[in-house]
Amino acid sequence: MEERTPTIVRANSIVAQEDTRAGAGDSVPSPEPEAFAITGETISATGTLTELRDRFPGAEVLDFSDSTIIPGLNDAHIHLAMTAGDALHLDLSHEAVGDVPTLLDTIAAEVGATSAGVWVKGSRYDDEKTGIVLRDELDRIAPDTPVLVNHVAGHWGVVNSAGLRFLGIEESSPDPGGGRYDRYSDGRLNGKLIERALMNVLMPATARGDRFIPGDTVEDLQLGAARTIAKWNAAGLTSICDALISPQDIGILSAVRADDALSLRIGMLLSIDHYDKAAELGVGSGFGDDRLKLIGVKAFLDGAIGGRTCLLSEPFTDPNYQGVQTSSTEELRANVERVHADGNRIGVHANGDAAIRLVLDAFEDVAARIPRPGLRHRIEHCSLIDDDILERMTRLGVIAVPFAGYPGYHGGALNSWYGEERMERMFAHRAFLDTGVTVAGSSDYPCGPYQPLFGLQSLVTRTGVDDGVTVGASQKVTAAEALSIFTLGSAEASGEESYKGRLAPGYLADFTVLGDNPLTIDPHGIADIDVRATYVGGDEVYAG
Numbered sequence: 001m002e003e004r005t006p007t008i009v010r011a012n013s014i015v016a017q018e019d020t021r022a023g024a025g026d027s028v029p030s031p032e033p034e035a036f037a038i039t040g041e042t043i044s045a046t047g048t049l050t051e052l053r054d055r056f057p058g059a060e061v062l063d064f065s066d067s068t069i070i071p072g073l074n075d076a077h078i079h080l081a082m083t084a085g086d087a088l089h090l091d092l093s094h095e096a097v098g099d100v101p102t103l104l105d106t107i108a109a110e111v112g113a114t115s116a117g118v119w120v121k122g123s124r125y126d127d128e129k130t131g132i133v134l135r136d137e138l139d140r141i142a143p144d145t146p147v148l149v150n151h152v153a154g155h156w157g158v159v160n161s162a163g164l165r166f167l168g169i170e171e172s173s174p175d176p177g178g179g180r181y182d183r184y185s186d187g188r189l190n191g192k193l194i195e196r197a198l199m200n201v202l203m204p205a206t207a208r209g210d211r212f213i214p215g216d217t218v219e220d221l222q223l224g225a226a227r228t229i230a231k232w233n234a235a236g237l238t239s240i241c242d243a244l245i246s247p248q249d250i251g252i253l254s255a256v257r258a259d260d261a262l263s264l265r266i267g268m269l270l271s272i273d274h275y276d277k278a279a280e281l282g283v284g285s286g287f288g289d290d291r292l293k294l295i296g297v298k299a300f301l302d303g304a305i306g307g308r309t310c311l312l313s314e315p316f317t318d319p320n321y322q323g324v325q326t327s328s329t330e331e332l333r334a335n336v337e338r339v340h341a342d343g344n345r346i347g348v349h350a351n352g353d354a355a356i357r358l359v360l361d362a363f364e365d366v367a368a369r370i371p372r373p374g375l376r377h378r379i380e381h382c383s384l385i386d387d388d389i390l391e392r393m394t395r396l397g398v399i400a401v402p403f404a405g406y407p408g409y410h411g412g413a414l415n416s417w418y419g420e421e422r423m424e425r426m427f428a429h430r431a432f433l434d435t436g437v438t439v440a441g442s443s444d445y446p447c448g449p450y451q452p453l454f455g456l457q458s459l460v461t462r463t464g465v466d467d468g469v470t471v472g473a474s475q476k477v478t479a480a481e482a483l484s485i486f487t488l489g490s491a492e493a494s495g496e497e498s499y500k501g502r503l504a505p506g507y508l509a510d511f512t513v514l515g516d517n518p519l520t521i522d523p524h525g526i527a528d529i530d531v532r533a534t535y536v537g538g539d540e541v542y543a544g
Contacts, residue, residue, distance in 0.1 A: 072238025411464015
């Protein structure tokens with residue numbers, strides 16, 4: 001067989017992480033090679049430019065001059081399938097609309113351009129930054145057209161009266177299990193569908209019931225997915241884990257791949273609601289290849305941080321409210337046992353400390369009764385911890401996948417919702433690193449900004465970009481540790497640490513080319529670093 005001639009890549013600075021342990025960016029200094037060689041989709045050698053030219057005399061040299069090259073950035077919990085649909089509808093983020101009048105004008109314009117009876121949908125609405133919008137406000141601009149305004153946290157949304165009628169939700173309708181139909185002070189429905197009340201009618205991966213908000217066509221979703229992937233490549237992402245997918249979503253991503261538009265490596269967490277069918281087919285963790293792979297199963301236990309619905313052991317700053325448990329403890333235990341017994345990884349969504357303890361109870365139970373050496377489960381978000389939680393996670397080898405960008409995005413609002421003392425134990429990347437818990441980098445987009453460099457800056461500064469308020473300063477990490485979290489930590493969270501996250505021989509040639517070095521500049525400028533190019537498997541997928 002003819003041996004392929006490598007390509008040599010060089011830059012003024014290469015952060016290879018060749019000898020760095022996951023999450024230990026500063027504790028084990030990593031030597032920086034001057035260049036590396038790529039053969040096929042993998043790195044075949046590192047060293048000085050002279051050494052590699054002597055070793056591979058016919059190799060082309062790809063010279064990025066004054067740039068910095070880092071291992072490809074990897075978001076361990078993001079939502080591609082969900083975003084593919086959102087990309088087809090209204091962007092109601094604070095950045096896009098700014099205030100309530102503009103938000104309502106945006107919706108009204110879409111209502112005017114939409115056929116009768118067709119849903120108008122918008123996402124990423126932030127009540128804290130933009131202002132309050134409920135049923136009555138939507139009714140004034142859309143008395144007959146059903147409208148959904150989905151909150152940025154993804155755990156509640158607001159519909160108008162036409163939407164309530166379409167869904168068969170009446171003033172006398174009982175709350176669904178694990179959710180709530182919110183009401184005005186006079187007892188009327190205010191259009192807010194919280195937790196399962198929204199999930200049951202909106203998300204194909206979690207829907208339960210017989211009435212749903214109509215989805216988009218498969219062809220449109222494929223287009224939305226391809227557009228989203230290109231945008232994420234431009235932000236420096238080379239790998240992601242789509243943390244909630246359905247069989248339809250797998251088909252859509254497979255079609256994107258068939259069209260040669262899958263320029264990200266994608267791991268997937270299959271919704272527990274579809275697990276029976278997958279198990280029947282013998283499909284489990286690791287099914288697929290290094291471009292599109294099932295890495296586990298996703299279950300839910302509580303609500304959201306930004307939506308203020310997570311399950312807490314002590315109340316929010318509102319003394320009468322401790323959040324929502326969206327699935328029963330019995331259902332949680334049954335799901336964990338089923339997936340674990342089959343030898344598959346499960347990632348359980350648990351934000352609040354009360355929810356995390358219930359998840360750890362279930363993990364401890366199955367580990368004792370049904371040993372599966374080497375099988376490591378995940379806690380998605382794992383937002384509020386204490387010393388007991390850390391000790392139990394360390395002992396069990398549980399992987400934490402907390403929000404990276406929330407301190408930067410929400411800033412001081414987090415203090416107002418949870419209190420300053422509690423914020424010192426939230427998104428506890430420092431504590432996870434110090435106790436040896438594997439911690440991955442996550443945006444949870446569309447719930448937080450998708451740009452991984454924003455996530456790195458937030459991890460290092462813990463400071464809101466809008467208000468300048470620092471939250472939970474004791475949980476700051478160094479820039480090198482933040483980079484390790486978004487590369488090596490994320491690779492370990494999907495079981496891919498042996499070939500992803502380093503620029504070293506035998507590892508995938510996935511890398512991001514930056515206009516500055518995130519390890520050496522003022523950390524408050526990391527989010528503004530220019531992404532000059534992104535490579536996946538040695539192929540350029542973005543050029544700035």
